Amino acid sequence: MLQFYVPPNWFGKADPVSTSVIVGVIGIGLSVALISIYMSIRNQRLQESGPQPSLLSRFGFRSRLRSYGFTAEQVRFFDGLIRQFGIVDPKTLLTSPKSLDSLFKRAYSDIDKTSETESIAEARKAVLFSIRQLLGAAQTSGGRVFSTRQLSAGQEFSFITGDESSYPSRILGTDDQVLYAELPKDGVGRPVDLKRGEGINCSFYARGGTGYTFPAKIRGVELRKSRPVMAISHSDAVKELPHRRHVRKVVEMSCLFLPVTVEEVMVNGKKMRKVVPTNRQLMGTIIDISAGGCSLRSATPLRKNDYLKIEFDVGQSATASALGIVRKMNQMTKVGGIMHVQFTRLSQKSLNAILSQVYGY
Numbered sequence: 508m509l510q511f512y513v514p515p516n517w518f519g520k521a522d523p524v525s526t527s528v529i530v531g532v533i534g535i536g537l538s539v540a541l542i543s544i545y546m547s548i549r550n551q552r553l554q555e556s557g558p559q560p561s562l563l564s565r566f567g568f569r570s571r572l573r574s575y576g577f578t579a580e581q582v583r584f585f586d587g588l589i590r591q592f593g594i595v596d597p598k599t600l601l602t603s604p605k606s607l608d609s610l611f612k613r614a615y616s617d618i619d620k621t622s623e624t625e626s627i628a629e630a631r632k633a634v635l636f637s638i639r640q641l642l643g644a645a646q647t648s649g650g651r652v653f654s655t656r657q658l659s660a661g662q663e664f665s666f667i668t669g670d671e672s673s674y675p676s677r678i679l680g681t682d683d684q685v686l687y688a689e690l691p692k693d694g695v696g697r698p699v700d701l702k703r704g705e706g707i708n709c710s711f712y713a714r715g716g717t718g719y720t721f722p723a724k725i726r727g728v729e730l731r732k733s734r735p736v737m738a739i740s741h742s743d744a745v746k747e748l749p750h751r752r753h754v755r756k757v758v759e760m761s762c763l764f765l766p767v768t769v770e771e772v773m774v775n776g777k778k779m780r781k782v783v784p785t786n787r788q789l790m791g792t793i794i795d796i797s798a799g800g801c802s803l804r805s806a807t808p809l810r811k812n813d814y815l816k817i818e819f820d821v822g823q824s825a826t827a828s829a830l831g832i833v834r835k836m837n838q839m840t841k842v843g844g845i846m847h848v849q850f851t852r853l854s855q856k857s858l859n860a861i862l863s864q865v866y867g868y
Contacts, residue, residue, distance in 0.1 A: 568597060575641050584634050588614050601642065608866060611639055615868040625856075632859040639866060643754060652719050654743045655686055663757040664688075664711035665795060666723075666739075672839045673804065674699060675757045675794045676737075685726050685738040701737055703727045709739075710748065712755055718748035753797035756865045760793040762819035764803065767830070769814050782830060784816060791846075793819060798862055800831060800850050806843035811836050815848070827860040829853035 572582050589597050592610060599606045614635060622628035652658070662678045674691035681687065691699045703725060710720040726738040768783045791805030801817070809815055811833050818828045835847040853861075862868075 571601070575644075577638070577641060581634060581638050581641070584631075585638055591617075604643070607639070607642060608868075611635060611866070612868045615863065629855050629859055632863075633855055636859065636862045636866075639862075640754070651747070652713060652717075652745050654745055655721060655723070655741045656681070656683075656743075658686070658711075662711060664709050665757050666707045666709040668701075668707055669705060670839065670841070671837050672699075672841070673794060673802065673837065673845050675759050677757075679731070679736055681741075683741075685740060686723075687729070687731060687736045687738055690728060690735050690737050698735065701725050701728065707739065709742075711757070718755070719745050720748055721745040753799040754865055755795050755797040757795050758793055758864065760796070760819050760821075762791050762793050762803065762817055764789050764791055764805070764809075764815045764817045766809055767814045767816050782814070782816075793817075794845070796861060797865060798850075798858060800834075800848050803846045803848055804839075804843065805846065808836055808838075808844040808846050809833050814851075815846075817848070821860040821864045825860050825863075827853070827857035829857055829861075 569582055569586075572585065577585070588594075588610060589600075592613060594600065594610065600610060601607075615632065618628050618631045618635070622631060658678055658681065660678055660680050663675065664678065665673055665675045667673045676688045676691050679687045679689060690701075693699055705725045707723055707725060708720065709723055710718060712718050721742040721744055723742050724740045726740055728735050729738050730736075765788055766785050768785070770781045770783055771778050772781045773779070789805060789807050791803045791808075793801045794804050795802045803817070813833045814830065815833065816828065816830050818826065821827050829850045830852040831848040831850045833846045834849045836844050837847075838844045
C-alpha cells in the first residue's frame with residue numbers, strides 16, 4: 508500500500524485565529540439556514556391548516572366554563588367548535604349573545620351536513636343547545652331594561668287586552684312619543700279591533716332570556732308606508748318578571764291538537780301511564796313557545812288539567828309534536844281562550860326543533 512508523505516508546512520502554517528473565525532462564520536450560516544427552513548415549513552403548515560384559534564389559557568378557559576355548569580363532554584364540544592370555526596377570541600362568546608348565536612347557527616347547519624345518521628345529528632344538536640342554554644343563563648343581555656325607549660325594531664312582545672285576550676306582536680319602529688308595532692290578527696286572520704285609549708299589559712323577553720312586563724295604552728291605528736300599524740304609548744314602568752327556567756319566544760304558528768286521556772295500567776306489577784288519543788282533531792295557534800311548554804290560542808280550548816297532543820310546523824319542512832297538560836286557561840270574552848300548556852313528553856328531535864325556533868337557528 509502506497510503512503511504519501513506531506514511536509515508539515517506544505518499548506519502553510521496553521522493560524523488558530525483564522526480557524527476560529529471560519530468555524531464561527533460556518534456555524535452562523537448553518538443556524539440561519541436551519542431557522543429559515545423551520546420557518547418555511549411552519550408557515551406552509553399554517554397555510555394548509557388555516558388560522559389557528561388563539562384560545563385563553565387552556566386551564567383558565569375550561570375552569571370558567573365549568574363554573575357555568577359545563578360537563579366534560581360540553582367542554583370538549585365547545586372547544587371543538589372554537590377550533591373548527593377559527594374563533595380568535597372565545598371571550599366574546601361568553602359576553603355577546605350576537606356572536607354566540609352567529610357561531611351556533613353555523614354549527615347547527617354544519618351538524619346536519621356532517622353527521623352520519625339522524626340519531627347522531629340529534630344527539631349533537633342536544634349538546635349544542637344544552638351549551639347555549641348554560642351560556643345564555645350566564646350572559647348579560649345589554650343591561651337592565653327600565654323603559655320601552657330602550658327597545659328597538661324587531662323586538663317581539665305580547666300583550667293582553669282588558670277582556671283577557673292575548674296577542675303576539677313585534678316592534679316596527681319607535682319615536683319619542685310611541686312605539687309602532689304589527690297589528691295583531693284574530694284566530695281567523697282578521698285584524699283585531701283595538702280601541703283607542705284602551706289599557707293593555709305587555710310582556711317581552713330580552714336576548715339573555717330575562718322577561719319584562721309593562722303597562723301601556725293604545726294610541727290608535729296609523730298608516731306607515733301604506734301599512735296599518737298600531738301605536739302604543741311608551742312606558743317607564745318596565746318591571747322584570749320572575750326568572751323562567753326556559754327561554755320563551757313569541758311566535759304565531761298554526762297547529763293541530765288532539766285531546767287525550769291518560770290511564771294508569773299495570774305492566775309487570777308496576778303502575779304505568781298509558782296515553783289514549785281521541786279522534787277529535789282541533790285547530791289552534793301557538794303564540795309563544797319554549798322547551799318547557801307553550802301558550803295556545805283556540806276557538807275550542809280544553810279545560811285546566813286536560814291532556815293533549817300538539818302537532819305543529821317549525822319551518823324548513825320540519826314538524827314537531829308534544830304531549831302536554833293544560834296548566835292554566837284564560838277565557839277570551841268574544842270566543843275561545845288561551846291554554847297555557849306544560850310539555851310532559853316530547854322526543855329529542857322535537858325538542859331540538861323547538862329550540863331551533865326559540866334561538867332562531
